[in-house]
């Protein structure tokens with residue numbers, strides 16, 4: 001084909017693109033959009049937005065954009081016109097109006113890998129049904145009666161395997177803990193068994209793809225993850241079939257308390273839906289809490305006075321238990337972990353495990369004089385609020401004491417804390433509104449029990465310099481290598 005033929009061939013497509021662009025510009029002119037820059041055609045500003053940065057900051061891109069345009073600005077991200085919000089009020093407004101003015105809208109690649117029935121991408125009735133199942137699995141009653149024991153058992157299993165004076169990855173250990181816990185409670189898989197270890201291995205490959213660029217070519221992490229996804233789903237399906245046979249045979253089993261048993265007995269979901277639900281709960285419940293625990297280990301290492309205060313709190317709890325002849329932690333013990341809750345809050349505020357959420361506008365929305373056009377993507381950046389110096393004093397400083405006397409310290413409705421700190425209103429590590437994290441109470445319980453046994457049994461230091469980066473998923477590039485020493489005094 002000659003050059004002139006090629007130009008003639010491409011001309012209609014080029015003209016259509018120009019026309020679409022002009023129409024979009026005209027349409028946008030009707031709106032009072034927030035200030036901003038739409039960046040390059042198609043790519044927009046995505047590359048700058050996703051550039052890794054230290055997790056205790058909002059990153060250069062965000063800093064520059066906020067300085068230039070303010071806390072609400074427009075951009076073009078992930079191939080779509082987008083309103084980015086670092087504004088506490090707008091973020092709350094977006095989350096509270098889920099399903100009315102805004103709707104959860106994750107990039108297509110997330111649905112491709114987590115599955116089209118994954119809870120994270122579902123909206124409407126199916127989301128509601130799956131949410132009810134998850135909330136039932138993670139209910140307050142189950143936390144008290146069942147999950148607390150499980151959390152403690154799996155904590156001790158991991159901490160008990162730590163060898164003094166050897167270097168290991170704290171991040172991997174935290175992942176081991178949360179994976180074992182979820183695998184046991186979702187599908188009754190026992191830690192250390194070959195099938196559990198095999199699943200864990202597949203899961204690592206799967207996770208690398210979830211957080212990679214969605215390039216479906218041979219050899220890419222995304223392609224490998226899609227392969228692992230089908231292996232994992234086959235495994236879960238096998239487990240499902242075995243369970244159905246046992247249920248039909250009427251064999252009483254101890255496993256009926258797990259999520260798989262519950263879903264099979266009490267829901268009308270199809271096999272495909274159950275598989276995606278289980279995979280997404282394994283994902284939501286494993287990755288996030290393990291990063292949060294690694295962050296706590298990291299922040300505490302740099303704050304000896306917080307470790308000291310934690311030791312006092314947990315030694316007191318352990319001493320009282322010893323006196324009463326009890327061994328296992330119970331709910332009353334958990335409720336005594338007040339300073340620990342401050343440490344957890346501060347870890348979540350400063351580390352920002354989940355940094356921003358994906359939404360889209362269902363209608364034209366007007367907020368403080370700005371228009372958010374129907375169909376536009378909206379990104380509430382919860383991390384930007386947590387690190388906002390007008391809302392939190394010295395926001396990049398790890399200061400658990402800022403949470404003392406806060407009504408937000410315990411999160412559950414059973415707390416007795418009196419006054420609100422001004423900042424607690426702006427603290428949304430678990431999102432908010434109808435999609436508030438279904439596992440927030442479990443996550444806090446995991447962190448508290450892990451911290452309890454950690455500070456009672458070990459002292460630790462970083463074996464090598466490492467720090468958390470936002471890619472934007474939070475990760476320690478070296479895996480947070482630590483070296484531990486046992487305390488001379490042991491408590492149960």
Ligand code: HEM
Nearest residue numbers: 131284285288289292353354357430431435437438439443
């Ligand atoms: C520190 C740990 C955790 C953090 C920071 C976290 C954060 C979040 C956030 C921000 C959301 C909202 C997503 C959105 O609105 O688009 C979410 C949703 C969710 N989380 Fe968590 N999470 C954590 C642990 C857990 C755990 C342990 C589980 C338990 C299995 C869990 C299960 C879920 C589920 C099922 C949803 C979807 C809720 C829905 O769409 O209705 N999360 N999480």
